[in-house]
Amino acid sequence: MSHGFETLAIHAGQDPEARTGAVIPPIYQTSTYAQDAVGAPRQGYEYSRSGNPTRDALQECLAALEGGRVGLAFASGLAAEDTLLRAVCRPGDHVVIPDDAYGGTYRLFARVAERWGLTYSPAKVSDVDAVRAAIRPDTKIVWVETPTNPLLGIADIATLAGVAHDAGALLAVDNTFASPYLQQPLAHGADVVVHSTTKYVGGHSDVVGGALVVADTALGDELRYHQNAMGAINGPFDAWLTLRGIKTLGVRMDRHCDNAERIAAFLDGHAKVAQVIYPGLPSHPGHEVAAKQMRRFGGMISFRAAGGEEHAVQICNRARLFVLAESLGGVESLIEHPGRMTHASAAGSPLEVPGDLVRLSVGIETVDDLLADLEQALG
Numbered sequence: 001m002s003h004g005f006e007t008l009a010i011h012a013g014q015d016p017e018a019r020t021g022a023v024i025p026p027i028y029q030t031s032t033y034a035q036d037a038v039g040a041p042r043q044g045y046e047y048s049r050s051g052n053p054t055r056d057a058l059q060e061c062l063a064a065l066e067g068g069r070v071g072l073a074f075a076s077g078l079a080a081e082d083t084l085l086r087a088v089c090r091p092g093d094h095v096v097i098p099d100d101a102y103g104g105t106y107r108l109f110a111r112v113a114e115r116w117g118l119t120y121s122p123a124k125v126s127d128v129d130a131v132r133a134a135i136r137p138d139t140k141i142v143w144v145e146t147p148t149n150p151l152l153g154i155a156d157i158a159t160l161a162g163v164a165h166d167a168g169a170l171l172a173v174d175n176t177f178a179s180p181y182l183q184q185p186l187a188h189g190a191d192v193v194v195h196s197t198t199k200y201v202g203g204h205s206d207v208v209g210g211a212l213v214v215a216d217t218a219l220g221d222e223l224r225y226h227q228n229a230m231g232a233i234n235g236p237f238d239a240w241l242t243l244r245g246i247k248t249l250g251v252r253m254d255r256h257c258d259n260a261e262r263i264a265a266f267l268d269g270h271a272k273v274a275q276v277i278y279p280g281l282p283s284h285p286g287h288e289v290a291a292k293q294m295r296r297f298g299g300m301i302s303f304r305a306a307g308g309e310e311h312a313v314q315i316c317n318r319a320r321l322f323v324l325a326e327s328l329g330g331v332e333s334l335i336e337h338p339g340r341m342t343h344a345s346a347a348g349s350p351l352e353v354p355g356d357l358v359r360l361s362v363g364i365e366t367v368d369d370l371l372a373d374l375e376q377a378l379g
Contacts, residue, residue, distance in 0.1 A: 005065065005181060006250040013060030014243065025057040027240045050228050054236040058243050059211075062201075065180040065246070066193050068213040070220025072227050073239055077176065077196025078104050079232035080210030082112070084192060085141075087226040088170060091117025094138045096169075098125045098155075099350055100148040103343035105174070106351050122350045125155035126286055128163060135167045142167075145174040146183075147290070150302050150338040150359045152277045154286025157293055161189030170219075176200070176329070181253045182295045186215045197234075197242050199329030200299075203252055207241040209234050252331065255364040256299030262367045263360070263374065267303050272311075272378040274356070277302040299362040300328060302338075309355035313337055314379065316358060321365065321373035328361035333370055335360055335377075 003011070016023050030052075033045040045051050055073050063071030074080040085108075089095065097109055099122040109120045123134035125144040135142065142164040146155035157173060164171040172192040173185035179200040185193050195201055197209035214220045227233060234242070257280075264278040279290040280297030290297060305312040315335070316324050322335035326342050336342060338353045346352050362370065 008064045009061070009249050010247050012064035013057040025054055025240065025243065027236050028053045029236050048236070049231050049233055052233075052236050052239070054243075055234050055239040058234065058239040058246075061243060061246055062180075062195075062197075062211050063213055065249075066175075066213040067184050067186050068193065068215050068220075069217050070224065071211060071213045072220075072223055073197070073234035073242070074210040074212070074227065075232045075234055075238075076208050077194070077198060077210035078108055080194055080196075080212050081105060081108055083223065083226050083230055083232065084172065084194065084212055085113055085118065086116075086230065087223050089113075089118050089140045092138065093118055093140045094136050095120045095141045095143055096123050096131060096134045096139060097121070097143045098145050098148050098153070099123055100125075100151040100153050100353070101145055101351060102149045102174070102176075103338075103345040103351075105143075105145075106343075106349065107345040110349065111345075124153065125160070126153045126289075128156065128159050131160060132163050135163070135169065139167055139169045141170050141172050143172045143174070145177065146185075146293075147177045147279055147286075147298060147300065149177060150300075150343065150353060150357060152177075152279055152284070152286075152300060152302055154279055154284075154290045156289045157185050157188035157190055161191075164191075165189075177300050178294060178298055179249060179253055179329075181250050182257075182298060183293060186213070188293055191216065191219065198327065200253065200256075201246060201249065201329075202242045203245040203249060203330060204241075205327065205330035205332065207238050207245070209238050209242050252364060253296070253299070256362055257296040259364065259367045259370060260297070260299045260301055260360075260362040263362055263370060264301050266371055266374065267301070270378060272306050273303050274306040275304040277304075301360045301362060303358055303360075304354060304356045305358060307356075309339070311379075312356045312358050313340070315377045318377040318379065319373055320376075321369055322360065322377070328359075330361070331364050333361060333363035333365060
């Protein structure tokens, strides 16, 4: 029997515990497990880096929500990304990356993977021809975010899957901004879905984690091997917190979207705002593609301050209800200046973001309170 998203979020991988009937998966806070005999670990569990029942419950749930066969949980989104790169690529290989991407992802490619011998080329993921032109014979992965961070560009997942596969490459989609509730890249032809589960999946700004989900079991086995061999796994308490957050993902995302739509419309008509960047606005160049592959348009909004960079910084500093902080996707609203905060590592690179840009992670508070705070912050 197939189930709806909200049912899967609450039940996939989370059957009542067999011994006591506990309806919430226990936190198996253990490093090792007693074995029944030499070479006979009980239910396959021998050491918690290799396997832990709490993490397994999360991994099964993540796979179900993304419509995949294998889900893997990691200590952070960057740990998931690093594991994917080293499982799929070798020194001398090449990856196409977004020309607008999370600063930590860029730092991983530019400061870590490049020293290992992995080369990369930035391309505008909303421009299929630009991505195609960036692909080389040694390209192993076409890596996209959609929406991108922080300029909210939209990649056509199905079209780029075809482009990548024609070149013998995998399409990896960072689905952090959308969450599996709003978008399921595997259904559109992607090979790997990447998440920072710290964000919308966890949803409460109280846990750090990452995930990979794939439909191909052979690729999943390779990634699972590297997850164990490299060891950047999600701990049992972190996995439990992430599972707790997942249960309300659907209802939270609906409120995030409701609030973001109101705020985008408010900013779009404000004299102190030069440009609003939100896929839900018909003026957004990726609006039609987003409408095709997303359930709704998400809780992230970026805008450019009419008064330039210093005005953008002042807006961030004047906000009161919007918390000045990095990260995103929690129940509370956050505001940041990407150029000086999350994307500082991209300064001077092709991924450098405009200095007048402000990024909002719209929470689930009463929207009129959020609108009032933005009104006073804009000055």
